[in-house]
Amino acid sequence: MAWFSDRHFFLLAVVVYGLSMIYSVFLWRKGFRKDDHVNYFLLLAAFALHTVAMFKRGFSVNHCPINNLYEATLFIAWGIVAACLALGWLPFLRFLGAFASPVLFAIGVFALMPALDPPHGPQPEFSGALISLHAATIMLAYGAFGLGAAAAGMFLTQQHDLKFHKLRAVLSLLPPIQRLDIVTSRLVLAGLVLFTIGLAAGGHLPRPADAVYWTDPKVLWSIFMWAIYLALMVGHRAFPQSGRRFALGVIIAFAFLLLTFWGTNLLSTLHHP
Amino acid sequence: MNLVVIGLSHHASPVEFRERFAFDEAKIPGALQSLRTAGIADEAVVLSTCNRVEIYAATALAPARAFAELKQFLTRWAQAPADADPGGKRSEFEGLSPRLVEPGDELYTLAEPESLRHLFKVACGLDSMVLGETEILGQLKKAYDLAFQHRHTGSRLNKAFQRAFHVAKHVRTETRIQRGSVSVASVAVELAEKIFSSLSGRDVLVIGAGETSEKTARALLSRGARRIVVANRSYDRAVALATELGGRAVSFDNCDAEFQKIDIAVSSTSSPQPILNRARLEPLMKARQQRPLLLIDIAVPRDIDPEVNFLENVYLYNIDDLQAIADEYLSLRRREVARCEQIIAEKVKALLDNTAGQKPAGDVLRAACCVKHPNSLEGA
Numbered sequence: 001m002a003w004f005s006d007r008h009f010f011l012l013a014v015v016v017y018g019l020s021m022i023y024s025v026f027l028w029r030k031g032f033r034k035d036d037h038v039n040y041f042l043l044l045a046a047f048a049l050h051t052v053a054m055f056k057r058g059f060s061v062n063h064c065p066i067n068n069l070y071e072a073t074l075f076i077a078w079g080i081v082a083a084c085l086a087l088g089w090l091p092f093l094r095f096l097g098a099f100a101s102p103v104l105f106a107i108g109v110f111a112l113m114p115a116l117d118p119p120h121g122p123q124p125e126f127s128g129a130l131i132s133l134h135a136a137t138i139m140l141a142y143g144a145f146g147l148g149a150a151a152a153g154m155f156l157t158q159q160h161d162l163k164f165h166k167l168r169a170v171l172s173l174l175p176p177i178q179r180l181d182i183v184t185s186r187l188v189l190a191g192l193v194l195f196t197i198g199l200a201a202g203g204h205l206p207r208p209a210d211a212v213y214w215t216d217p218k219v220l221w222s223i224f225m226w227a228i229y230l231a232l233m234v235g236h237r238a239f240p241q242s243g244r245r246f247a248l249g250v251i252i253a254f255a256f257l258l259l260t261f262w263g264t265n266l267l268s269t270l271h272h273p
Numbered sequence: 274m275n276l277v278v279i280g281l282s283h284h285a286s287p288v289e290f291r292e293r294f295a296f297d298e299a300k301i302p303g304a305l306q307s308l309r310t311a312g313i314a315d316e317a318v319v320l321s322t323c324n325r326v327e328i329y330a331a332t333a334l335a336p337a338r339a340f341a342e343l344k345q346f347l348t349r350w351a352q353a354p355a356d357a358d359p360g361g362k363r364s365e366f367e368g369l370s371p372r373l374v375e376p377g378d379e380l381y382t383l384a385e386p387e388s389l390r391h392l393f394k395v396a397c398g399l400d401s402m403v404l405g406e407t408e409i410l411g412q413l414k415k416a417y418d419l420a421f422q423h424r425h426t427g428s429r430l431n432k433a434f435q436r437a438f439h440v441a442k443h444v445r446t447e448t449r450i451q452r453g454s455v456s457v458a459s460v461a462v463e464l465a466e467k468i469f470s471s472l473s474g475r476d477v478l479v480i481g482a483g484e485t486s487e488k489t490a491r492a493l494l495s496r497g498a499r500r501i502v503v504a505n506r507s508y509d510r511a512v513a514l515a516t517e518l519g520g521r522a523v524s525f526d527n528c529d530a531e532f533q534k535i536d537i538a539v540s541s542t543s544s545p546q547p548i549l550n551r552a553r554l555e556p557l558m559k560a561r562q563q564r565p566l567l568l569i570d571i572a573v574p575r576d577i578d579p580e581v582n583f584l585e586n587v588y589l590y591n592i593d594d595l596q597a598i599a600d601e602y603l604s605l606r607r608r609e610v611a612r613c614e615q616i617i618a619e620k621v622k623a624l625l626d627n628t629a630g631q632k633p634a635g636d637v638l639r640a641a642c643c644v645k646h647p648n649s650l651e652g653a
Contacts, residue, residue: 170598241585
């Protein structure tokens, strides 16, 4: 229907992410004992609606839909849920979705703020192959960091339960903590690689004559985030058994990223002229 | 043709009584032949395990008479000399002086449909000492195979047993009756599998040579643990246990060095004081670069100071913790019993309906007569 726009589809997707989040609380209270497929199918339904939203937006602007902040945020969330569904095909990683759904719901709510999606002008805000590479890899990096934070959350939950002899440590279907540590570090590493590629691409983009690259808030913030994640990986390599501290670091880093991303973007003259 | 069962189990008879009726596997075919030659059963299967001795028989005799004959058979079997050849005729048992008590209340006898229900329950582990255990299914299959190979089963028992195996699989899939571990040793293994990605390549230190720690070590080995190191105050006992487990023994006073290499330690000494505390373990954890360490303390009084659990990457579980998990699993299994019995009831009905539909008219009439007048045929 004509009045049912891409934003409506995305709104429906966010509602389903919210339902998934509520159901995840139920799973958590049950101690993750039940390998049920309800949450997986909720995420699958949300993913379908989300994909429709992105396709509709892409067809309406005749571009890959990473043209403004709203679309970029959609892309991040889409990357996270796609990875959840792919990884969740393996039964021992299915609960990743339960930890990712609150993140997806939060990202979705933020994305729906009207200020993030101004009407498209004659030219998209982002265009060109290099900028597409920059935007896509950065968004995928954020997605990987987000999923890493979800896996870190699973690690901390399971580790806490084992330490304090909670019955659900054994009765739950969460994977072993060593495996969760490996999954977290691989996701963060993947995110760091993508982030590096994205930043390198961004460094070669044409910039306005009056813009001072190295003092731009978004550039400084990006370098800071890159350094944080690099430090986390180096620290984890040097002290491989500091699983708990690494997991906490990954969660705090992603929380900081989520809370400061939009603010720095709005302050950046390169990203918000 | 009626399917009946007669037997003794751990529910009502102690092992010293049960063992008198146990069947040696090599002698079962002969026993089955005797049953059929004597006209007691047309088809028969003998199930003899450490917790039960049962005879499943398809017989044309009325249930009451069949039970009497089977009871007599069992009694004679128990009284027969160990070297008697049971493959001969019934007369072989005559003349032997009864020296053992005949089974009384210990014996249970069941006719259809209870016999079928019992068979399905046994296959599903619902009648086992450990609710939901899976070993009994393998034993039942073996008993059936033995009878089948020696041509002592026919359409009746074949159908019943095949259906029992199917029901066991169905129950295992549809319910949680077999989920989790209900022994301390198995719970320890589950805990290890919640910490380590895989148990293969893991080394285990056993401190003290008690029965439970031995069982735990064996359980870990069965799941892929690589090496067992045994430390005990008595070095000879450590060597003996290590040899049994395929590992090596170390001196009790020098087992600190082993902590650098191992991933799991199981402790059950008779020491009145803790043998491992935080002060002793902290430098050992640094030496092993803080790799995760699972400590299972089965001893009472405890061998390991609870403060140790506050060290990073150390997970300490004592006997109460393990028993609480085992009890929770048992409780979960008990909650599944009603559902299992409902499934079994449905399957028994389906089998009986199927069998009745296939019976010749004469058999149907005879069965109807038995139900109304169980003692109307030849006297017991």
